[in-house]
Amino acid sequence: MEYVMSAEPEAAGEPAKFAVVLLNDDVTPMEFVVDVLEQVFDKDREEAVKIMLATDQRGSAVCGLYGQTEAQRLAREVIDRAKTGGYPLECVVRPEQDG
Numbered sequence: 001m002e003y004v005m006s007a008e009p010e011a012a013g014e015p016a017k018f019a020v021v022l023l024n025d026d027v028t029p030m031e032f033v034v035d036v037l038e039q040v041f042d043k044d045r046e047e048a049v050k051i052m053l054a055t056d057q058r059g060s061a062v063c064g065l066y067g068q069t070e071a072q073r074l075a076r077e078v079i080d081r082a083k084t085g086g087y088p089l090e091c092v093v094r095p096e097q098d099g
Contacts, residue, residue, distance in 0.1 A: 018071035019094050020063045022055045028087040040077050
């Protein structure tokens with residue numbers, strides 16, 4: 001089960017349709033994950049730690065809900081930062097599940 005912290009539509013009045021999902025691994029340091037959540041998703045420290053812990057405990061967590069283009073851009077930025085840092089952190093985009 002994935003953990004949703006907040007929904008942030010791409011534009012005012014446009015419904016969010018895609019979840020940006022962080023996937024757990026046993027290598028990427030927790031502090032790196034928190035930093036990425038703060039910098040890429042503009043989360044405050046408390047929310048970033050909650051998402052990081054949910055990812056660690058449940059295997060994945062939703063970072064936010066966005067329009068497709070923005071969701072793909074954010075996921076790519078997470079992956080690029082992880083690769084630059086030498087970490088295997090993965091982030092995927094999935095259609096929002098209703099209900």
